[in-house]
Amino acid sequence: MADKLLKAIQEEERDKTRGRLKIFFGYAAGVGKTYAMLKAAHEAKQRGIDVIVGYIEPHARPKTAALLHGLEVLPSKSVPYNGITLREFDIDAALQRKPQLILVDELAHTNADGSRHAKRYQDIKELLYAGIDVYTTVNVQHIESLNDMVASITGVFVRERIPDSIFDQADQVELVDIEPQELIERLKEGNVYRESQAKRAVNNFFTVENLTALREIALRRCADRVNILTENSRIKSHGDYHTDEHILVCLSSSPSNAKLIRTAARMANAFRSDFTALFVETPAFSAMKAEDKKRLRDNVHLARQLGAKIETVYGDDIPLQIAEFARLSGVSKIVIGRSVAAKKHLFSKPTLTEKLIAHAPNLDVHIIPDTTSAPVSYYAKKAKGIRHLVFSPADLAKSIGILIAATGIGFLFQKLGFAEANIITVYVLGVLLTSVITTHRIYSLISSIVSVLVFNFLFTVPRYSLEAYDQGYPVTFIIMFLAAFLTGSLATQLKNHAKQSAQAAYRTKVLFDTNQILQQEKNQEDIISATSRQLVKLLGRGIVFYPVENGLLGEARTFSPDGNVLDNSFLSVNEKGVAKWVLKNNKHAGATTDTLSDAKCLYLAVRIMDRVYGVVGIVIGEQPLDAFENSILLSILGECAMSLENEKNAREKEEAAILARNEQLRANLLRAISHDLRTPLTSISGNASNLLSNGKSFDEDTKLQLYTDIYDDSMWLINLVENLLAVTRIEEGRLNIRASANLIDEVIAEALHHVNRKSVEHCITVKHEEDFILAKIDARLIVQVIINIVDNAIKYTPKGSHIQIKTRKQDEHVIVTVADDGEGIPDELKPKVFDMFYSGANKIADSRRSLGLGLSLCKSIIHAHGGTISVSDNIPHGTVFTFTLPAEEAQIHE
Incomplete structure (x- = not known):
């Protein structure tokens, strides 16, 4: 129920974009399908719909031809074929024109070689997929599942057919119906075919009996389609769906198999049941002729086209495999041909049907009449298989070698006084080995016959003669032959089954491995x-x-x-x-x-x-x-x-997460800037206003203080903007590292020239364990790191505190520490100090609150250099920031 409901929902979604298909359906040529289609096209044009005629079959019918006037006709495509020129529907021109509605006659038509599609219904499916509505025509004998039924009535086998799904899934089907007698009168009047064709048609196809039967089939098929639409509507409306039927048809290369498939498809439609087509692959499949394999592929294609699910099982016992599959899959009915159930005489082997019923007595087995004689076909194929057998010199040499070895062991046993039964066992073993190591069953058969003859010639009295004095020898020879042949045959079957199972296991393993690999x-x-x-x-x-x-x-x-x-x-x-x-x-x-x-x-x-x-x-x-x-x-x-x-x-999802993170970053930046930039901007504007309006009344000390406040606030804003720009480059992935060898003491000296002006209120010292320490860094960025860390120490420590910068080299790294003796950072806050927008709980001396960008930027820059950065306590009190940089060896030029 869930699968059917999901399928119905998917089809409903597709219907929103695809074109709509209307089929004008009739039970025979001449009922007026094309005429009705053209009249409907004129009505659609009057409603303002863009209508064109894509292709109309050139019938010699004046009334039909007259309806083409007033409609735009798409030029047909000329296709050369065997010295003549054929007119075909031009699908590319139709797709380029792309009208709202297009008329394409003869839905079941087979396109000329070289066309994009083999069948016209495939052209129409492409038009529908492109969102173009289509009007088309078709007769009942062209419906795939009805083909055999129509052929049995009319004696005419129609080769141009359409899948049932095209008919059932059409958005609208209009049955164009007239009385059979009226159709015959129209035919005699020349309104359908020319006079010569009309006479032949009336005498053969167009009889009252045939037309009445075809009309009944057409009416029933329309009723079946209505039932299908009703069922689909119930599924879409979440109505209860109950089915206990599951139809199984057996696939083969038999010419009559197509009839079985169509019959099973009709049963599946009638019962509203699941439909499965099963192929039992036996060891003989690899030796199947190319013609039979092609017919099998055609039957598989037909079954899939009629809605069957294709399944394959392996084994030599076909009835057992069918029964087991049916039992495991919940099959309720099996469709099989009567020819395979034929029985020649009283002592013949049980037929496939009898075996199938014995293996699965609860199944309904439907036997479909068939004119093909399976036993004759079967034995003919066997005979052909033997005639086409090519002896392999290698297999022949192996068989002869085993026979010689068995004979040698037989002479040895005879010399040791062993009984003849032991020698017979040796020859049986030889036949068994022959069947195992050779490629065809014929070698074990010949080996069985030759073993009996050799045993008779060499080990029975009189020796070196094919005569046998003992009355029991003929029975011994027969038993010996049967034992050898049966063991050889069983060994051959087991070997073939092993190959088949290995192939199936290999393919299944490939599928399983694919699942495992793709997960990784x-x-x-x-x-x-x-x-x-x-x-x-x-x-x-x-x-x-x-x-x-x-x-x-x-x-x-x-x-x-x-x-x-x-x-x-x-x-x-x-x-x-x-x-x-x-x-x-x-x-x-x-x-x-x-x-x-x-x-x-x-x-x-x-x-x-x-x-x-x-x-x-x-x-x-x-x-x-x-x-x-x-x-x-x-x-x-x-x-x-x-x-x-x-x-x-x-x-x-990852892109959405990045986008969300960037949006959060923007929101935090805007929030921080809007809140925290007011103080310095207000201070700058206020001090500047006082100097402009009251500058003359201020003494020099007051002016100097105002100038100093303006400078400090400006430098704070400059540093903030630098950090904001750097953070933006990092978030956008545009932080380019231009690393080169630099003396670390020069980098630190450059950074100290740009630290907070209040650094004079602290004692800042620099200590290098070595005179020359080279680091492979982008000096501009590392200067920013040191400025941010030192400014952080200046802001969060009282006046007079000590800030010490140390550098040393350890292995392939340069280690830089910045220590202060302030109040320090609590342990619970240390993991957060490098987070963006984290400003901590410490109070600072001035009124400016940090945005929490400086240390986060330091972490990003150090990581981009391949280093690490951390924070720890300074004993007895204070904080130590430590970061590492890649060291560079000095190059000595001689």
Whole structure:
């Protein structure tokens, strides 16, 4: 219920931006679909809607053609094909024109080779995705799940079909309906086809019985669509949803498998149930012919198109695997073809259906009639497999070597007086070893026959003859052959199962490792590289990864199995164009698909819902992806998308935190400045006003005091502005360190020239343990550090206190200490003194309150030099600030 509700909500969100699709639906050609569509277009134009005709099938129907007058018609695209020119719908021109509504006839039409999409319904989906409304037409025989049913009625198998989802998800379906007899009359009058075509149609397809049956199917399909819409509305309105049905159809390479899939899809729609398509991969899958593999891929594509979830399991016992999967997945009904249930005679092996019922007696097994004869096909394939077997010299040599070794051991046993049963056991063991170390079951079969003949020739009386005197020998030979053959066959099956299990385990491990690796990666580049390497490991193919940056494709990253650079042809303009289409439409395209299939790579979006984080191109080459590889691939891309989204969220969160911190900094600065700058500014303006208005009445001492106050307040403001500018540069990451070798005593002397004027009221001394101490520093910034620390000591210690600056060199560092004998800093306040805007609880001599920027700035500058800064107590009282700087060795030039 939750999954269906989420899907409904997602579809509702997409509906807000996508175009709306209206289908004019009929049960046969000539019912008036195109005519009704053109009339609706004229009505829409009268309502002020921008309407154009994208493509109308050129029927020889005057009334229909007349309705084109007054409508803008988009020129069709000419496509050369086998010496003739075909007219096709020009999707690029339609997207460039971008009307509100476009008419595109024949929804099920197959486009000419070289078109962007193989099918017209894919063109229409792209138009809808671009926000353009579409009117189109389709007949009932073109609905995929109804194809077999219509073919059984009319005897005509229609090749142009559309997925049921296109029909069911249309925003509006208008059934264009007339009586069958009226349609036949129209046909005879030449209003549908030309006279010659009309006669053939009436005699074959257009009979009252056929048309009545097709009409009934069309009406039922419209009713089914209404039921689906009603169900979706109930889900959106949070109504209760109950279903106990789960339909399972078995996938195979059989030509009749498509019919089973369509039947199962209709059942799933009727029951409103889950729909799963299961493929049981046996050890024989690797030897399957290319034609059968292609048919299997087509069946998988059909099942996915009809809404099935594709699953793959492994094993040699197909009925057991189906039953186990059904039991674990909650399947209630299985759809299977009748041909696989055929039984030749009384003593034949149990059929697949009988085995399936035995393994899962509670399941409903629906057997669908099929005209294909499976047993004949099965044995024919077996015979072809034997005929196409290529003997390997290596396997042949191994088999002969084991047979010779078994014979040698047999002679040894005979010489030692062992019974014949022991020699037979040796040959059985030889056949078992042959089946294990060779690649095909035929070697164990031949080895079984040859072992019996060799045993008869060498170890039975008369020796060196194929005759046998003892009456029990024929039975012995039969038992020996059966024992050897059965053990060899079992060993071969176990070996194949082991290979199959190893392959499945490897692919699963790749998926598991991908999850673990991506959890450890923190940035986009590492996530992309890790994902691509895992895809190369899984598929053994080249990978092209386009990250998406600000809605555009970024620079391609390429990865290859052999570590070499991929050929530039995989990065051509055409290939990148396919990747751009995938990004824009959020759908896969390229090789093995029906969209832009001329590409060399299969392109898939790395996405979560409608957000695309990248586009992956997989070099297809000669061998397409199988169903299980495709399933693991999609899982890995899902993991990648999740990691990229987490990385994006973390980055945005960090940026938001920085922004919030900067906003807080600005707020604190404004608050501090607005409050703490008033005193010095008021003092400066007041003293200046007194000097201007009453300067002549003041004596010299009073004037000197006023001048001194103005100077002190100005210097305080200058120092504050310097600190503010430095803090701003640090917060913006623009604090550039221009380090060079400097004498530390010269730096300290320069700083003492710029300290607070009240330094004369304190005793400041400097002590160097060495005469020349060089430090690799930015002297301008370190001067600021010393000024801030010394000014801090001056402000927070009484007059007459002692301030001592010491320098010394220790290993690769220069250590500078600034000690005072004031009241000191309480232990609980020491961790806060380097925090921004922390001014402490100490009272100072003047009326100016510190903004708490000086020591914070010192910490930032020292850390930028790679040093440390700390505060401690001065014994017996006072405070010591200590910071370290990188030392520089003096260069001696001879």
